Amino acid sequence: MDEVQKLLESGLLELYIMGAASTEDAAYVALMAEKHNEVKAELESIEIALEAYSMKHAIAPDPVVKPFLMATIDYMDRLEKGETPTFPPLLNKNSKVSDFKPWLDRPDMNPPEGWADIAAKIIGYTPEVTTAIAWIENAAPPEIHTDELESFLIIEGSCNIRLDGEDNYFSAGDFFTIPLYVSHTVLITSDIPCKVIIQRGKVAA
Structure with missing residues (x-):
């Protein structure tokens, strides 16, 4: 099993979206999402699914986790478009x-x-x-x-x-x-x- 598939099946992406991953694991997920489109796509899919679940069950999404998740996705998009890391x-x-x-x-x-x-x-x-x-x-x-x-x-x-x-x-x-x-x-x-x-x-x- 390659590294990407192993990550997709590990449950770590779900923990990352919910803000429950350790700092080290969160950094690893962010790096993998930057390198692999399938990881980034899966993160977006999990976020959509969790938001749908939250709305269905009247659970408010974490007001701190979500904006920083969106900021992470935005940052990865900027890097993919050629922004130089600073x-x-x-x-x-x-x-x-x-x-x-x-x-x-x-x-x-x-x-x-x-x-x-x-x-x-x-x-x-x-x-x-x-x-x-x-x-x-x-x-x-x-x-x-x-x-x-x-x-x-x-x-x-x-x-x-x-x-x-x-x-x-x-x-x-x-x-x-x-x-x-x-x-x-x-x-x-x-x-x-x-x-x-x-x-x-x-x-x-």
Whole structure:
């Protein structure tokens, strides 16, 4: 059995779509989807099937997983069309909005038409780190990260990142890293969507 067929029959694609795959497995699926059209097509087919199931059973799709899945598909499409991969700088407490000017100034780095709640555009990917521009309209639901560190640099707007019920207010230019194993919710406090650079990095075992 070749590698593609083995992946298609492994159940890993379903876990990836549902956001339940490990960071390492998710990176592997993304790489295989970039290389093999049949893997990409199967991912799209699974997503459609799960959305149909969710609607039939009145189950709302995860509001965080879906926009990042769509961002992954968009990124793979861009690479297939010849976009050169880029490697944005790692976020840290000294990061500035100007550090990301080459990506922020791109005319195609806008949320998709008709977006709601959360949208994202991936601007850099390695097996260790994914970097994206994200837009959050009202709020992002509670999450807990156990195997990756998530950092933000606020570009526009303002928000309250609530950690285990404790408020943390941020505005343009602010940097923050979400601790592991802590429930966090993002609440938008500005009249405009909060635009951020978001970076998710794999935690070393």
